[in-house]
Amino acid sequence: MTFANQGRQELQAIEMDADIVIEGGTAITMVDGQDPLPDTSVFIKDGKITSIRKTDCKGLQPLDRRVEIIDARESIIMPGLINGHTHAAMTLFRGFADDLPLRKWLFDKIFPAEAKFLNPETVYWCSLLGCLEMIASGTTCCVDGYFFQDDTVRAVHESGLRGLIAQGVIDFPAPGIKDPKDNIKVAKEFIERWLGYSDLITPGMFCHSPLTCSDRTLKAAKEISRDFDLPLQIHLSETSEEVYEVMHKTGKRPVHYLEGLGLIDETLIAAHAVHLDDDELEYLRKNKVKVVHLPESNMKLCSGAGRISDMVRMGLTVGLGTDGCSSNNNLDLFCEMDTAAKLSKVIDNDPTSLDAGTVLKMATIWGAAVLGLENEIGTLETGKKADIIVLDLNSPSLCPIYDLLSAIVYAANGSDVKDVVVNGKVLMKNRKFTVLDSAEIMAEVKKISRNIKL
Amino acid sequence: MTFANQGRQELQAIEMDADIVIEGGTAITMVDGQDPLPDTSVFIKDGKITSIRKTDCKGLQPLDRRVEIIDARESIIMPGLINGHTHAAMTLFRGFADDLPLRKWLFDKIFPAEAKFLNPETVYWCSLLGCLEMIASGTTCCVDGYFFQDDTVRAVHESGLRGLIAQGVIDFPAPGIKDPKDNIKVAKEFIERWLGYSDLITPGMFCHSPLTCSDRTLKAAKEISRDFDLPLQIHLSETSEEVYEVMHKTGKRPVHYLEGLGLIDETLIAAHAVHLDDDELEYLRKNKVKVVHLPESNMKLCSGAGRISDMVRMGLTVGLGTDGCSSNNNLDLFCEMDTAAKLSKVIDNDPTSLDAGTVLKMATIWGAAVLGLENEIGTLETGKKADIIVLDLNSPSLCPIYDLLSAIVYAANGSDVKDVVVNGKVLMKNRKFTVLDSAEIMAEVKKISRNIKL
Numbered sequence: 001m002t003f004a005n006q007g008r009q010e011l012q013a014i015e016m017d018a019d020i021v022i023e024g025g026t027a028i029t030m031v032d033g034q035d036p037l038p039d040t041s042v043f044i045k046d047g048k049i050t051s052i053r054k055t056d057c058k059g060l061q062p063l064d065r066r067v068e069i070i071d072a073r074e075s076i077i078m079p080g081l082i083n084g085h086t087h088a089a090m091t092l093f094r095g096f097a098d099d100l101p102l103r104k105w106l107f108d109k110i111f112p113a114e115a116k117f118l119n120p121e122t123v124y125w126c127s128l129l130g131c132l133e134m135i136a137s138g139t140t141c142c143v144d145g146y147f148f149q150d151d152t153v154r155a156v157h158e159s160g161l162r163g164l165i166a167q168g169v170i171d172f173p174a175p176g177i178k179d180p181k182d183n184i185k186v187a188k189e190f191i192e193r194w195l196g197y198s199d200l201i202t203p204g205m206f207c208h209s210p211l212t213c214s215d216r217t218l219k220a221a222k223e224i225s226r227d228f229d230l231p232l233q234i235h236l237s238e239t240s241e242e243v244y245e246v247m248h249k250t251g252k253r254p255v256h257y258l259e260g261l262g263l264i265d266e267t268l269i270a271a272h273a274v275h276l277d278d279d280e281l282e283y284l285r286k287n288k289v290k291v292v293h294l295p296e297s298n299m300k301l302c303s304g305a306g307r308i309s310d311m312v313r314m315g316l317t318v319g320l321g322t323d324g325c326s327s328n329n330n331l332d333l334f335c336e337m338d339t340a341a342k343l344s345k346v347i348d349n350d351p352t353s354l355d356a357g358t359v360l361k362m363a364t365i366w367g368a369a370v371l372g373l374e375n376e377i378g379t380l381e382t383g384k385k386a387d388i389i390v391l392d393l394n395s396p397s398l399c400p401i402y403d404l405l406s407a408i409v410y411a412a413n414g415s416d417v418k419d420v421v422v423n424g425k426v427l428m429k430n431r432k433f434t435v436l437d438s439a440e441i442m443a444e445v446k447k448i449s450r451n452i453k454l
Numbered sequence: 455m456t457f458a459n460q461g462r463q464e465l466q467a468i469e470m471d472a473d474i475v476i477e478g479g480t481a482i483t484m485v486d487g488q489d490p491l492p493d494t495s496v497f498i499k500d501g502k503i504t505s506i507r508k509t510d511c512k513g514l515q516p517l518d519r520r521v522e523i524i525d526a527r528e529s530i531i532m533p534g535l536i537n538g539h540t541h542a543a544m545t546l547f548r549g550f551a552d553d554l555p556l557r558k559w560l561f562d563k564i565f566p567a568e569a570k571f572l573n574p575e576t577v578y579w580c581s582l583l584g585c586l587e588m589i590a591s592g593t594t595c596c597v598d599g600y601f602f603q604d605d606t607v608r609a610v611h612e613s614g615l616r617g618l619i620a621q622g623v624i625d626f627p628a629p630g631i632k633d634p635k636d637n638i639k640v641a642k643e644f645i646e647r648w649l650g651y652s653d654l655i656t657p658g659m660f661c662h663s664p665l666t667c668s669d670r671t672l673k674a675a676k677e678i679s680r681d682f683d684l685p686l687q688i689h690l691s692e693t694s695e696e697v698y699e700v701m702h703k704t705g706k707r708p709v710h711y712l713e714g715l716g717l718i719d720e721t722l723i724a725a726h727a728v729h730l731d732d733d734e735l736e737y738l739r740k741n742k743v744k745v746v747h748l749p750e751s752n753m754k755l756c757s758g759a760g761r762i763s764d765m766v767r768m769g770l771t772v773g774l775g776t777d778g779c780s781s782n783n784n785l786d787l788f789c790e791m792d793t794a795a796k797l798s799k800v801i802d803n804d805p806t807s808l809d810a811g812t813v814l815k816m817a818t819i820w821g822a823a824v825l826g827l828e829n830e831i832g833t834l835e836t837g838k839k840a841d842i843i844v845l846d847l848n849s850p851s852l853c854p855i856y857d858l859l860s861a862i863v864y865a866a867n868g869s870d871v872k873d874v875v876v877n878g879k880v881l882m883k884n885r886k887f888t889v890l891d892s893a894e895i896m897a898e899v900k901k902i903s904r905n906i907k908l
Contacts, residue, residue, distance in 0.1 A: 091850075091853070091854075092854070094853075094854065094856075094861075094865060095854075095855060095856050095857045095860035095861055095864065095865060096856045096857075098809070098810060098857065098860045098864060099795075099805065099806050099809035099810060099860075100805060100806065101805060101806060102805055105805065129850055129853060132850040133850040133851050136849075136850050136851070137851075296792075296796060298800065299796035299797060299799055299800040300795075300796050300799060300805065300864075301799075301805055302799045302800050302802070302803050302804055302805045302807075303800075304800065305800060325865075328864070329860065329861075329864040329865045330851040330864070330865045331851070332851065332867070335789065335792075335867070338750075338789075339793065339796070341553075341754075342750060342753035342754050342793070343753060343797075343800075345753055345754060345755075345756045346752065346753040346756050346757075346758065346759060346797075348756070349756050350756055351553065351554060351555060351556055351559065351754065351755055351756045352553050352554065352555060353756075355552070355553035356552060356553060394896075395590075396545075396583055396586040396587040396590055396892065396895075396896065397587050397590070397591075397784040397785070397786065397868075399545070399548075399583060399896045399899055399900060400545075400546070400548065400549075400899050400900055400902075400903030400906075401549060401903075402548075402549050402550045402903070402906070403549045403550075403552065406549035406552045406553075406783065407548075407549050407783075410549065410552060410754070410782070410783040410784070411548060411549060411779075411783045411784045413786070413789070413867050413868075413869060414851075414867075415867060415869035415870075416869075438850065441850075442848075442850065442853045445853055445854050446853060446854055448854075449854030449855075449856070452854075452856070
């Protein structure tokens, strides 16, 4: 409910009671069919949006009240962005291995470095750095999957971000799980430890891929996720080689292999999903599987471009993610939106493919739907959680503006984000971090990085 | 000459005489084979680099001297970026028409809007905005081609940027040139007016394309450019349709058509150059034609990806550009480098394609060579012009750093640029513009934009 129909008196009472007012901006609510709302203020109380309405020209009187004012004049007020797939702690390996053949990158660099250098301490600090970077670029919620995830939960919890934080499951010796036989047990205990710990954090499982997890592991992960009523993440058909290997091993294409194991349903979050045939696409759609598109990582590792415009046309729920910093190498979803739109156009040979409004949905309300949180976050609506960002338009690259969605997608970058609110708490104000200590985090990660040598 | 071999006394005299010292950063000189130079200071006098050396641990004494100090601690000192093809005044049409079929975009939106709204006043202010945006994102030199270019020259001159500013030539009625019969005359007079006016600005001609200029116009433009010893710009083989139409009209592929007219030589700057066969590529290489790659524009308008890694392998000189803001929609060359590297990888199906160092050359020393200025700009070397930027590493997305080139290309964006010096003049310091009045320029462009309706 926007521009609520409450009586004036009732509305005044609600607004006088607000904790935070984001005042005087142009609201892009991302509610279907709703135009931008100029000169709008958003009122927040106890973590939720309580009112969205035309700014009172008389102004508020902040000095008389304990309300926190965020000045949104000459700014866009919009839902925080949702990073549908990342590995926050991989900031540790940002720029550690680039421009290499894929197998050399993975087997000679990333896997050995992970085995040698990941531990609770490094994962904690590098996850904090990932959170810092997400906040700085307007992301308010992330879907994370990695190892030593207790420490990523600690970091995300401290940062104030919202997230689905999943413990990695792989049938090889992995960071923190020497014997792969323990992988499901470790993940189950991780879920039990963190379920209900915080309103903002949902624990979960992340199966590395259909090739690196056995059918037994995949089935067990699904069963536990179902028992806890949690989404299950997986890397699906990222490379064509992976598809061939799954077919060679199982006689089926990956989607149908997972179907046979009972994984294909509306709680599956399939990251990458680059190499799919028509039949697999239709099967994902019919079963409401969630897909996360990772254009920059897919380009950098030359995995492929994905059939994103087909998915959107068919009505699949498609989110957007950055992947980890070892294959991107930043967590800026504004850049990712721009790349998603442009890549789709050149691959489809169609300049109308994935327009600005569509990729913005991928990064907001569809991203929320990937997590099953579309009724909680992803739009600006009265009653929803206050996960909100303010984008400063006072930058040469955001002038002039004929179309706000175009400005957000094709001209802005994460550095244009001025303020970040998650669950009604201010995490960045006027580009100053209000919760995390950026100097300390960056100093710690630099210290850790000095030992990273293979 | 870097870390010059002069005697200590002579060096001290040079350094004591500097106008500007960029102090204590890591220098990426872009000199072939030279590693990053940590703890380095760059001395500037009368527009030129006079010394590059390890920072004196005792420090300078700025209070005793009139030298201007730019603090580059925890920063990268590098050559300013060179935008090899843009239309600065098209900031006016940023976001005016996106996600449209190509012909509708061009014929229903851009051409009519240009005809209706371009005039000396709008071109002046919108070129200033383009300059502002280039400075803000670390570009120190641009290759521009458009109409009413007297006013773009005025703007670029005021901004302090370096540029090759070319008058557009097209065989249709064009902004400022009602009768196409006058197009060559107008362009020739433009050159005569501005040649020698400023050390920083070179005037020139820009033929719109082999299809929109007659053979007579192309030959005349070439002849005049040769007489004045100036580069000639052209949009070459941007779309496959254009190639087919040229073949239909002339019986030749575009490169060979231009060859027949005498245009193919080392002073031709071919922008886009997307659709070329092997024979054309080899012919461009043999004749040392300069190519400018525009990945984001080529993606957004679905023109194609180009054969950039082939060109680099063959030894062509390839620069990098943003194109105008109606097809990008910003002028950030940092984003353009990132996109160039990633697009090449996914198109070539090779993650080693166009590595970070290669795209950084495209945006610096190769960009300088596109203009024939490789002995003046494009690297940090004693004796070269002081076109230098300082990139602030104090950002979460630039932490940690294992490889500076990777950080610049894959993790940074234009907002990380802290200071900009062109020809020994500071244009931005600590992200504050020191020459242009950003508030005035943005206010003027906003005012102009309110009337832009078709």
